[in-house]
Amino acid sequence: MQVLQLFGTLAVVAGLAVAVPAQEKRVHRHQDLSSHVHDDAQGFQYDHEAFLGKEEAKTFDQLSPEESKGRLGKIVDRIDTDKDGYVSHGELHAWIKHRQRRYIEENVNKHWQEYDENKDGQIAWQEYKNTTYGFYLDEEFDDVDDKARYKIMLERDERRFKAADRDGNGIATREEFTAFLHPEEFDYMKDVVVQETMSDIDKDGDGKVNLAEYIGDMYSPEQGENEPEWVQTERKHFSDFRDTNKDGFLDAGEVAQWILPGEVDHADNEAKHLIHETDTDKDDKITKKEILANWNMFVGSQATNYGEDLTKTHDEL
Numbered sequence: 001m002q003v004l005q006l007f008g009t010l011a012v013v014a015g016l017a018v019a020v021p022a023q024e025k026r027v028h029r030h031q032d033l034s035s036h037v038h039d040d041a042q043g044f045q046y047d048h049e050a051f052l053g054k055e056e057a058k059t060f061d062q063l064s065p066e067e068s069k070g071r072l073g074k075i076v077d078r079i080d081t082d083k084d085g086y087v088s089h090g091e092l093h094a095w096i097k098h099r100q101r102r103y104i105e106e107n108v109n110k111h112w113q114e115y116d117e118n119k120d121g122q123i124a125w126q127e128y129k130n131t132t133y134g135f136y137l138d139e140e141f142d143d144v145d146d147k148a149r150y151k152i153m154l155e156r157d158e159r160r161f162k163a164a165d166r167d168g169n170g171i172a173t174r175e176e177f178t179a180f181l182h183p184e185e186f187d188y189m190k191d192v193v194v195q196e197t198m199s200d201i202d203k204d205g206d207g208k209v210n211l212a213e214y215i216g217d218m219y220s221p222e223q224g225e226n227e228p229e230w231v232q233t234e235r236k237h238f239s240d241f242r243d244t245n246k247d248g249f250l251d252a253g254e255v256a257q258w259i260l261p262g263e264v265d266h267a268d269n270e271a272k273h274l275i276h277e278t279d280t281d282k283d284d285k286i287t288k289k290e291i292l293a294n295w296n297m298f299v300g301s302q303a304t305n306y307g308e309d310l311t312k313t314h315d316e317l
Contacts, residue, residue, distance in 0.1 A: 028184035053099035
């Protein structure tokens with residue numbers, strides 16, 4: 001049933017693509033840390049969501065200051081992975097990235113139990129293959145195209161699984177399974193993302209993408225239909241920006257620049273910001289005491305208007 005569910009998901013995505021320029025579906029961008037403006041003068045909601053994740057921040061909004069501080073202390077103990085009593089930039093950066101990727105982890109958790117047939121905490125390729133394709137491998141297809149389509153999907157999954165399996169033992173740890181399901185999130189999987197994109201778009205199989213293939217991936221004209229303005233814009237983008245060496249084609253490197261754009265590491269910037277604002281002795285690392293002294297920046301609570309009320313005089317309240 002997994003394959004059928006996948007087709008259903010793709011159908012929904014295809015429906016949504018009508019309203020949004022379809023080329024955007026190819027571009028992989030990281031989820032924003034927060035939808036709020038990052039301006040401490042206006043409040044700390046950006047910091048709260050960056051540090052906690054959006055859903056967890058909503059929970060903290062309902063806590064009293066005492067409960068909020070208590071939970072923050074326990075979080076600090078988790079962040080301090082080397083247990084030296086300090087939270088370094090690296091540890092804080094890793095934590096914020098972890099919160100940023102929460103939606104991915106929830107997706108992995110959702111599928112983990114389903115694919116781990118023998119419940120050993122690992123997923124072998126054979127387990128994944130049996131669960132996803134077992135029924136269809138034994139099925140007799142009347143439609144030759146259906147049989148070919150399943151074969152292509154199986155080959156693609158096997159190639160991606162092997163790429164994610166860093167030690168090559170045919171068994172995926174949770175981290176490797178995460179890389180399999182979400183390859184765009186891992187640097188060592190980016191070649192696979194590019195290869196799959198090239199395979200989708202390069203219809204003539206010459207190893208490069210021409211303008212017709214590029215446009216054809218996002219737009220199929222109806223008879224008598226005028227080409228939308230955004231498609232004309234994409235034609236210009238192909239020649240002006242995508243085709244950097246101006247040879248009329250996109251090679252794998254140019255496709256990578258398109259679908260995996262370099263981005264500012266907002267998690268890194270946020271970690272630096274929190275340390276700068278909290279590190280009273282300026283040793284570039286922060287203690288639990290320093291963090292709890294600035295708890296309203298990290299978590300806050302609705303009971304004190306996200307901590308802002310703590311700074312006001314009695315007459316102002």
